Amino acid sequence: xxxxxxxxxxxxxxxxxxxxxxxxxxxxxxxxxxxxxxxxxxxxxxxxxxxxxxxxxxxxxxxxxxxxxxxxxxxxxxxxxxxxxxxxxxxxxxxxxxxxxxxxxxxxxxxxxxxxxxxxxxxxxxxxxxxxxxxxxxxxxxxxxxxxxxxxxxxxxxxxxxxxxxxxxxxxxxxxxxxxxxxxxxxxxxxxxxxxxxxxxxxx
Numbered sequence: 001x002x003x004x005x006x007x008x009x010x011x012x013x014x015x016x017x018x019x020x021x022x023x024x025x026x027x028x029x030x031x032x033x034x035x036x037x038x039x040x041x042x043x044x045x046x047x048x049x050x051x052x053x054x055x056x057x058x059x060x061x062x063x064x065x066x067x068x069x070x071x072x073x074x075x076x077x078x079x080x081x082x083x084x085x086x087x088x089x090x091x092x093x094x095x096x097x098x099x100x101x102x103x104x105x106x107x108x109x110x111x112x113x114x115x116x117x118x119x120x121x122x123x124x125x126x127x128x129x130x131x132x133x134x135x136x137x138x139x140x141x142x143x144x145x146x147x148x149x150x151x152x153x154x155x156x157x158x159x160x161x162x163x164x165x166x167x168x169x170x171x172x173x174x175x176x177x178x179x180x181x182x183x184x185x186x187x188x189x190x191x192x193x194x195x196x197x198x199x200x201x202x203x204x
Contacts, residue, residue, distance in 0.1 A: 022046050044071065047075045053080065055075040088130040102148045
């Protein structure tokens with residue numbers, strides 16, 4: 001099977017997966033005009049297939065359902081694939097967005113998603129089941145989700161790093177693997193000591 005056929009098959013598989021959506025936050029905002037205040041609503045939405053694809057969108061409208069619909073459309077434009085290793089991520093990463101910072105660490109199987117708020121929604125819809133996440137900066141929900149997305153986008157698979165560096169995958173995963181310790185070589189005693197040992201044995 002050629003690479004083009006493989007990519008087409010992968011795209012068909014992606015299209016067959018159902019995207020689930022989760023509303024993280026709905027906020028009412030006001031715009032001051034000549035006749036008074038004009039209220040509208042903003043929606044922050046996360047969509048994903050709970051396998052390996054996720055996207056975040058932001059929408060604004062005069063009504064809540066329309067704002068959510070706009071946010072979903074925006075999230076579909078920004079959807080991307082997350083590199084994973086089993087049920088967790090491939091390596092530790094720090095995502096940044098303005099003043100928000102999110103630290104993501106791989107976790108062993110059975111740990112669960114240790115995260116809160118919108119970060120948890122992004123990780124769960126991305127299909128990640130075991131991970132440790134910590135917010136280190138501004139708790140603004142929009143920047144927090146952007147920082148999480150930036151961290152997930154910067155993840156790399158071992159195969160990609162090995163190909164770029166021109167090394168084998170095991171050299172990337174275990175760079176400090178020490179070789180087996182060599183047995184110390186036996187050194188023969190100098191000839192003088194051999195003669196002395198022989199004389200001592202002859203005397204006894």
